[in-house]
Amino acid sequence: MQFTSTQKRAAAWTAIAILAVVVLRALGAVLTPFLIAAVLAYALTPLVDRLDELGKGRMPRLLAVVIVELLAIVVVLSVMLLIVPVLVKELPLMREQLPLLFDRLHATLSPWLAQFGVRISLDLASLREQLVQYLQSNWSDSFGSLWSSLKIGGSLAVAVVGNAVLVPVALFYLLLDWKPLVVRVLELVPPRLRPGFDSFTLEADQVLGQYLRGQLLVMVTMAVFYSTGLALFGLELALPIGVFTGLAMFVPYLGFGIGLVLAVLAGLLQFASAKAFLMVGVVYGLGQVFEGFYLTPRLVGERIGLHPLAVIFALLAFGQLLGFVGVLIALPASAVLLVAIRRMRSGYFASRLYQG
16 A cells, blocks of 8 residues: 555654653653743743843843843742741631631521521530640641651652752753754754744744733732732731732632632631621632633733633643643643644635535
């Protein structure tokens, strides 16, 4: 059986794609920090180039890379440290407010159940005393258990620390040599495919740039919105929780969910009443409506707009393939795939298969 040149090329590209998928699955853990660094390098390279232009040759690219990477590290650490004041504030409040919360729960739950003829004898006082005693016990035992767990799972701890060190190192070299690296990768594309490939990469670059700029504006705007809304309800931890929720929205649904849980917990510990649920319902409900129906379509644009079901599928699919990193890159990667799907759709409509 003789194969045409087109069939041979298709078979060759299919084999290359399968091999690439196999390698990615086999070396996923090793490639993770380099993948994170590559995504960050793509996003930060324009800023490095801008510093180069402002320096007009007087500032070496090495210095521009160091400045941009230090700024990125400071921003990431600041977002992570937003959770520290929340924990520092809530742990003492938890010891103080738990007795009040259990008393109110007992006073509210018993009459409500009695209306339906349900009488349950709950020893809430005993449970409350046990929890308070546990929270007031020596925390060193808990830290000792945590340290023992870290020793047992030493490989995981080493992997986390290793990635935390490797990502900045890989990011530094990628930012320093990004343009030569891109040129070397493009040289691998066959000359006959370069026009279509260059057109595709240009459109994908425009879509990704629009996504990153729009998403950044959405995150900052929602951080201000949540902080202001929680502060109007009198929440003492409004600023760290609001800023964390807004900035963590870069990870769709997950960041919002963590921020919502933190707000509910902080509200219950501070107010010890239904005001906490009212606060979260109003602020986070209005925030979702504002962000989903106005802010994201307005700032991110309809050009990369994905259906909510497509977003959920992308998060699950990329998370299954690449873990947490897959969740982080799900939407940017989906934006690139959207460009490819549009081109495939146009090619299909112009093909003999569709036109007969």
